[in-house]
Amino acid sequence: MLMETSESTPRPPGLDIRALLQEHQGRNYELHAQHVNPSNVKTLKTIGFDHCYVRGEGPYLWDVAGTKYLDMLSGYGVFGLGRNHPEVRRVLSDFLATEYPSLVKMEAPLLSGLLAAELKKRMPNTLDMVFFANSGAEGVEAAIKYAKCATGRAAVVYCKKAYHGLTYGALSVNGDESFRSGFEPYLPECRMIDFNDLDALERELRRGDVAAFVIEPIQGKGVFLGTPEFLIGAQKLCRKHGAVFIDDEVQSGMGRTGKFLAIEHAGPEADPDIVVLSKTLSGGFVPVAAVLCKRWIHDKVFSSMQRSVVHSSTFSQGNFAMAAGLAALDVLDRHQLIANAERMGNRLGEGLRAMMPRFEFMKEVRWRGLMLGIEFGSPRSLTLKTAWSICHGLDKSLFPQACVMPLMNKHHIITQVAGHAIDVVKLIPPFVIGEPDVKWFLDAFEDVMVGMHKFPGPAWDVITDIGKAALTNRAR
Ligand SMILES: Cc1ncc(COP(=O)(O)O)c(C=O)c1O
Structure with a gap:
């Protein structure tokens, strides 16, 4: 039986996604508690992030009640172009209308060839070959496999606080125990060093x-910046000792930091052997990653006709993802979003830095383009020191929630704590934010700082309650 969408147009048979969304609107947390991840539901409810979003456009989200939010998290960095970019949408719907075949597999697809060529053009150095994957972690897995195969060696060196994804190879080079714990043993011979050492x-x-050696030029966990001396020095040392330098730009790449790759901030000598991209490359629509490498590495891995698909994946080079990638690059270029990321990042960073003399908890503001970290530190005055000690005594990851929670609850701004046991709030907004968004954030942040610098005060009551609840939970 045909369902009616309006009196004049009969609906074709099949799932009516609009009706489904309407029928179940608001049931998100109930469904997730039952079927997906009850612990996560509990966390989101505890920190007041249990909203039901029903619309996204650019850097904004709207919930079921019509409240507008400024998204400074952008889906962990996926929405570099903002949500539902009209031009990417048009490309994707045009592509669907072509009925073009995808994933034939025993062929060389046109769009992945075109996207590979476009990506290579944007590299600061010569990278010859491109492999397409479906997520950042999968890209990192490919990079590790390539390096092992090309060198015939086993060990991988990575940095403390590094985050390269959560599949086994990537987890083996994860520099944060809270992600690793419970999943041992890892890949053998993965050895950790301090960042910038x-x-x-x-x-x-x-x-x-x-x-x-695998590195994020700017670490996502904590927003720590690799120094040019370290990045270029590491590259040279790798070359001298016959190791591959893997530049993980899954989060920092595609222009987020004001240059196409964050490693370009290290200067014209930037010359990684492998670059991994993902997130913004998706246009915010189709999961994708790209692994660019030098020819000698590629030739060692795919060394004969027998080995021509020795590394592969079913969904690699899917045309829908390739179309999204091409559209994302086009939007980045034509709207000069990389320059905007640099400009807006500087506005935010300088605005935040200007507040530091007034707010004792603010220890440092670090940024490159739209990848910003606001680090808190122990204050000078005795009363505020008490708030700091109570918070850290209850839970090492609690303090920055005193900032993230009111930003959300009072000012409708989505941010995140930058990692476990790190006193840093991170901002990775879409590159499309403008001056009014910067003002929205800076005004809100200032208001939150005023609240946090009153102790005792209401800003602290909620936080200490959460900390106590977490302690009780752990003791059980
Ligand atoms: C630097 C970096 N590498 C790899 C990954 C893993 O990407 P994915 O979550 O798509 O697997 C991330 C994800 O945040 C990342 O930031």
């Missing part, structure tokens, strides 16, 4: 067994 890297490389 060139001597430690050299010590590891001298052992002669290192296949790769």
Whole structure:
């Protein structure tokens, strides 16, 4: 039987997604508690993030009640172009209308060839070959496999607080125990060094067994910036000792930091052997990752006709993802979004830095383009020190929630704590934000800081209650 959408147009048979969304509107948390992840539901409810969003456009979201939110998290960095970019949408619907075949597999698809060529053009150095994957972690897995195969070596060196995804290879080079715990054993011979510690890297490389050094030029967990000396020095050391330098730009790439790759901030000598991209490359629509590498690496991996698909994945090079990637690059260029990311990032960073003399809890503001970290530190005055100690005594990850929660509850701005046991709030908004959004954020942040600098005060009551509840939970 045909369902009616309006009196004049009969609906064709099949799932009516609009009706489904309407019928179940508001049931998100009930369904997730029952079927998906009850612990996550509990966390979201505890920190007041249990909203039901029903619309997204640019850097904004709207919930079921019509409240508008400023999204400074952008789906962990996926929505570099903002949500539902009209031009990417048009490309995707045009593509669907062509009925073009995808994933034939025993063929060389046109669009992945075109996207590979477009990506190569944007690299600061010569990278010859491109592999397409479906997520950042999958891209990192490919990079690790390539490095091992190309060098014939086993070891991988990575940095403390590194985040490269949560599949087994990527988890083996994750520098945060809270992600690793419970999943041992990892890939053998993965060795951790401090971020920005060139001597430690050299010590590891001298052992002669290192296949790769994998690094985020700007670490997502904590927003720590790699120094140019470290990044260029590491690259040179890798070359000297025969190891592959893997530049993980899954989060920092595609223009987020004001340059196409964050490693370009290290200067014209930036010359990674492998670059991994994802997130914004999706246009915010279709999961995708790209692994760009030098020819000698590619030639070692795909060394014969027999090995021509030795690394592959069913959904690799899906045309819908390739179309989204091409559209994303086009939007980035034509709207000069990389320059906007740099401009808006500087506005935000400088605005935040200007507040530091007034607010004792603010220790440092770090940024490159629209990848910003606001670090809190122990204050000078005795009363505020009490708030700091109580919070850290209850839970090492609690303090920045005192900022993230009122930003959400009072000012309708979505931000996140930048990692476990790190006193940093992170901002990775879409590159399309403008001056009014910067003002929205800075005014809100200032108001939240005023509240946090009154102790005792209402800002602290909620936080200490959450901390106590977490303690009781752990004791059970
Ligand atoms: C630097 C970096 N590498 C890899 C990943 C993993 O990407 P995915 O979550 O798509 O697997 C992330 C995700 O946040 C990331 O930030």
